[in-house]
Amino acid sequence: MIRTSVRASSRVSSRLLVGKSVTVPVTQGIANLFVSGVANNKKLSSFHSGTRFYSDKPQPKLTVENYPNVKRLDSFKKLGKQDLDYFQTVLSQQEILEANENEDLAFYNEDWMRKYRGQSKLVLRPKTTEQVSKILKYCNDQNLAVVPQGGNTGLVGGSVPVFDEIVLSLTQLNKIREFDDVSGILKCDAGVILEAADMYLAERGYIFPMDLGAKGSCHVGGIVATNAGGLRLLRYGSLHGTVLGLEVVLPNGEIVNSMNALRKDNTGYDLKQLFIGSEGTIGVVTGVSILCPTRPNAFNVSFLGVESYEAVQKVFVQAKKELGEILSAFEFMDLKSQNLTKVHLADMDHPLSDDHPFYILIETSGSKKDHDDAKLEAFLENAMEEGLVLDGVVAQDETELKNLWQWREMIPESSQAGGGVYKYDVSLPLKDLYSLVDAANAKLEESGLSSIEDESKPVISAVGYGHVGDGNLHLNVAVRRYTKEVEKCLEPFVYEFVSSKNGSISAEHGLGFQKKNYIGYSKSDQEIKMIKQLKNLYDPNSILNPYKYV
Amino acid sequence: MIRTSVRASSRVSSRLLVGKSVTVPVTQGIANLFVSGVANNKKLSSFHSGTRFYSDKPQPKLTVENYPNVKRLDSFKKLGKQDLDYFQTVLSQQEILEANENEDLAFYNEDWMRKYRGQSKLVLRPKTTEQVSKILKYCNDQNLAVVPQGGNTGLVGGSVPVFDEIVLSLTQLNKIREFDDVSGILKCDAGVILEAADMYLAERGYIFPMDLGAKGSCHVGGIVATNAGGLRLLRYGSLHGTVLGLEVVLPNGEIVNSMNALRKDNTGYDLKQLFIGSEGTIGVVTGVSILCPTRPNAFNVSFLGVESYEAVQKVFVQAKKELGEILSAFEFMDLKSQNLTKVHLADMDHPLSDDHPFYILIETSGSKKDHDDAKLEAFLENAMEEGLVLDGVVAQDETELKNLWQWREMIPESSQAGGGVYKYDVSLPLKDLYSLVDAANAKLEESGLSSIEDESKPVISAVGYGHVGDGNLHLNVAVRRYTKEVEKCLEPFVYEFVSSKNGSISAEHGLGFQKKNYIGYSKSDQEIKMIKQLKNLYDPNSILNPYKYV
Known part of the structure; x- marks a missing residue:
């Protein structure tokens, strides 16, 4: 599969050691803190592109086998010879892919997580908007269900068929x-x-x-x-x-x-x-x-240790104030997430030699490097003097910058390295952001399911990290094996907790197939009614992406 | 009227001379260009708040007299005693204003431009969302038309009644x-x-x-x-x-x-x-x-002269690149607009001693003043060395900063000081932004309607200025008097021109009553159909803000 090669580029090699970063214990003051940046953001971008890891998983069972309660809608017609004849009047032969004995259309039927697998027999790959229009009009008239599909990198099963929906791939509409x-x-x-x-x-x-x-x-x-x-x-x-x-x-x-x-x-x-x-x-x-904004030409990354989630928030406010317009990322990670990552990146030194309850990664990007350096330096100096930041490093060159990002970006892979991971992508009010991780760990421990040392327990630990700037928490429950007990312990507990704090059960991944039934935890009945009204207004036959969203 | 006093604060007094600004003729190079800024942006904000001038106009005719073709919808019930009785169960007496011999509710019936005047007999001023809900439910059940009204500062007649609609004022819902x-x-x-x-x-x-x-x-x-x-x-x-x-x-x-x-x-x-x-x-x-973003604590303003609209665009690209994250305004003005403003602000010196075909006002705002100063200085140095900028000044203190803004903000008032003004607020692709002003002047001159000197002609000049960063042009046609010939010359010409360039006939003012019938110049039939679908979905009885929008 094409995507395996694209997505397999994230492994960290031993070349990427954080050797040259300058670690500054708080006792040493900030005098040695050397701030540096990286001008080549093209490489920075491509670095960001390689953190997926799911494609090694085995082929999943058919979605209909995993979810026997979801039934194919009778209103949808089954694909027939005359439908194919029609599509051949709209598209060339290269733009039509049919399943046959040699081709199961797996790339189009399976999602990136390899959690869902549909049974589509037909993929249409139009090259023009007019072709898309003709296809949809025909499918609507004929009650043929359709799944629109882009790069098929979604995480909630939204981009693949559940039953025999036609896949409408936008891959060739690419100018x-x-x-x-x-x-x-x-x-x-x-x-x-x-x-x-x-x-x-x-x-x-x-x-x-x-x-x-x-x-x-x-x-x-x-x-x-x-x-x-x-x-x-x-x-x-x-x-x-x-x-x-x-x-x-x-x-x-x-x-x-x-x-x-x-x-x-x-x-x-x-x-x-x-x-x-x-x-x-x-x-x-x-x-x-x-x-599109003008491309910044200077980047800095700093990796800091702090003593509490409260300190994370204080550093965030300070960073917004002092770094202002150049602040481009503010990520936090808990110690547990870094401990898992240390195991996984065993051949790398962690940026900070001592353990800290929380870590922060700050990125700046701006139009003038020496200004950015000076702002970051002054900000760090103040934060350390005030005791908010206990320890920190600043990348001196592009390699170090990438390495610092690795300790944030490799958490997902590290979380599942012990066997598996339950992943939740939620939004919470900032003050409550981390409370979900504490609550989840407490619940798992109370239930006797969790232990870092005891390998008989299914759960290793729940770890938390995310984008503080966006109020977006990633809760990863690292497990040794998937069990019904763990699932029951976590769901609907996590959704209920998020809902009780007025958070969102899907910050950025969407609803898709996976979260369709949980929308009520984030949206009121009134909102759900209006969402359904709109769905009915634009798609009265429900041909577009059925069995998902609402 | 309360609003007169609030809105009359814009007159420029002789205190506000640009005396201390340093004008740098291009021959003198940039060495003397002194860049300074202002930290107190509270005062800056209040400065921005006083450029309205319409309230001196006499009370307008009733909208129904000016637009006899617009008819009251028969489906709407006329306000009766039992309706008032109901509203008294929802609101206190202080929250209900009724028209009587001493009170024509002019503040609520007339728009800020004094172009439109409705005949509402009832203003409701709820203090809670629940009260708004009860009022609307009742009006919907009873087919009573309602105009929601905020500060009533709109420019397209959208916030005042046309006939006898009830005014729902949000003034007291203000926590x-x-x-x-x-x-x-x-x-x-x-x-x-x-x-x-x-x-x-x-x-x-x-x-x-x-x-x-x-x-x-x-x-x-x-x-x-x-x-x-x-x-x-x-x-x-x-x-x-x-x-x-x-x-x-x-x-x-x-x-x-x-x-x-x-x-x-x-x-x-x-x-x-x-x-x-x-x-x-x-x-x-x-x-x-x-x-809400963190408040910047440093502001700079620079006022520049350039030789062409092409140079305006080039300076914009350069400013985005070199000022990057601190660029907060990029306004342009043509020479004609400044000539009118010079007449109006006769007791002030123009920031630049020589005439230039176009002027640019650049504002930066950032978190660190010396960095901003250095960026602005380097940017101006480069722009002058490249010959893009012919002359320029930079404000040295807050007074100068305000004065420089005056030469942009007083254009509307200056445009109408000769008698009146036809105002158009449009968006155009940047490369075509100024072409509308040239086209309008050409058309007015061809029609023999326009002359700067000849006072027998109704039109003085069409002038152009606006927010380059947003692709937003303000076309002001300064006139000695309003005539049908001028109107016929300008409309639908202006809308057709904008439409031919794929622009928007209302960049920021909205549709309201004034532009309701012109939406087809900016939106396709398909879009208009969808807009009407949504209106019908949410407001099937059309009680909300009738006779406007679509």
Whole structure:
């Protein structure tokens, strides 16, 4: 599979030791703290692209076997010869993939996590928006169910069929349409790979206003359809602010085009917003117009140790104030997550020699390196003098910068290295962000399921880390083996806890198939009613991405 | 009227001379260019708040007299005694204003431009969301038309009644609900005045992520309902990105509450987006949750002369690159606009002694003054060495900073000082931004309607200025008197021109009553159909803000 090679690049080699970083014990003061940065952010970006690891898992069971309660809707027609005949009038033979004895269409039927597997017999890969329109109109008229699919890197089973839905792959709709190098507005097809878009922009001095681990595979249309958050949200805000226009094909084949939209346009409801984060349930995004900022040319990364989650919050407020406009990432990690990562990255030295209850990774990016260096240095000096930061290092070159990021980015892989991992991606009010990890550990211990040493226990530990700037916590429950008891202990406990704090049960991954039934933990009955109204308005036959979302 | 006093504060007094600014002729090089800034941005903000001037106009004719083709909808019931009885069960006597011989409710019936005047006999001023809900449910059940009204500072007649609609004023729903000084999330009632919200935030080291001239009167709910753009869009992006949650009452009285939303929440369609910019046609915003950035503590302003609109664009690209994260405003003005302003501000010296075809005002705001100064100085040095900038000054203190802004902010008033002004607020692709001004002047001259000297001609000149960063042009046609010929010459010419360049006929002012019939110049039939679908979905009886929008 193509994606294995793309996604297998994340292994940390021994070349990447944090050898040269300057560790500054608090007793030593900040005098030796040497601040340095990295100008080549192209390489930084590609570094970010390799943290997935799931594809080594064995082929999953069919989704229908795992979820026998989910039934195929009788209203959907089964694919017939005459349907294929019609699609052949719209698409060339190369644009139609049929399942046969040699081809099970596994790439299109299986999700990236290898948790879900559908049974589609037909993949359509149109090259134009008009082809998408004709396909959807026909499917709507004929009651044929359709799953729109981008790079298929989603984490909630939203991009693969459950039964025999037709896969509508946007892979071949992949042209950059236009770039305005004065305004920074990029217009491109939905199927353009995020990394390709960002590299195109890099050559012109601009940057794509979001970034995420799967950038080498995921599509620009896919990130819009799922409202992906990713690594630059703290700096550039959400796609609801940066996407200026969309081209969307509705289930009935009608094309809604706002690709000419400018930065300001107050004439009518902002229709495109409905499709950002709609996960392919009310329309298929075929084109994206997005505002891209000027590419920063200086990056700094610092890795700090602090004594409590309260200190994490205080350092965050201080960083917003002193680093201001150049702060581009503020990530926190707990000691447990770093202990797991130390085991996994056994041939690397941890950036900080002593243990600390919490760690912080701060990234700055700006237009002038010596200014950024001075701001970071002053900020760290103050934070250490105030006793907020106990220890810290600052990357001196690009290799060190990458290495520091590794201690954040390798947590997911490290969490599952002991056997497996239950992953939760939630949002919580900042003050409550870490309380979920404590609560989960307490619950697992009370239940007698958890022990770091005792290998007879299924759970090793629950660890927490995430994007403080976005209020986004990743709770990973590292396990030695998956058991029904652990699942029962965690669910719906985690969702109930998040709901009790007015959090979101899906900060950035979406609902898809996995969380369809849990939307009530994040949305009121009134909101769910309105969501269903809209689904019914645009897709009355429910042909788009059925069995998911709502 | 209260608003006269608030809005009359913009007159420039002779105290505000740009005496101390250092003008640097290009021959003199950049060595003397002294860059300075201002730390007290509270005063800066209040400076921004006083550029309105319309309230001196006489009371307008009734809208129904000016627009006899617009007919009252028969489906709406006329207000009766039993309706008042009901409202008295919901609101106290102080919250109900009835028209009588001493009170024509002019403040609520007339718009700020004094172009429109309705005939409402009843103003309801609820203090709670529950009261809003009861009022709307009753009005919906009884087919009573309602106009939601915030600060009533809109420019398109969207916030005042056309006939006898009940005015639902949000003025008394005006509490700050909550502020989280770690995340920067502010939650407040819709009726909080923008300036009050910003001052509340200033005391806590934060800033409201948008700003506009009417900040002393307009409501937070109003700017959300109209998706106001304003002065900080270049830096902080649109409200679609910064608003995290809303509390909205639907026409049937149902309350949709997403006030607990966090920065990331991917569970369902982003319903709140529909109400941002809906101009009170599908729901009444009663609460707003918004993400506020840390307040910058250093401001710089520079005023530059360049030789062409092409040079304006080049300087913009250069500013984005070199000023990067601290660029907070990039405004341009043509020579004609400055000539009118020189007449109007006759007791002030223009910042630049020689005439230039175009002028640019650049504002930076950042977290560290000496860094900002150095960046601005280096940027100006390069721009002058390359011959892009012919002349320029940089404010040395807060007074000068305000004075430089005056030459941009007083253009509207100066444009109408000769008798009157036709104002157009449009968005165009950046490369075409100024072409509309040239085209309008050419058309007016061809038609023999325009002359700067000849006072027998109705038109003095068309002038252009605006927010380059947002692609937002203000076209002001300064006239000696309003005539049908001028109107016929300008409309639909301006809208057709904008449409031919794929621009927007309303960049930030909205549709309201004024532009309702012109939406087709900016939106496709498909989009208009979808907008009407949504209006019908949420407001099937059309009780909310009728005769406007769509």
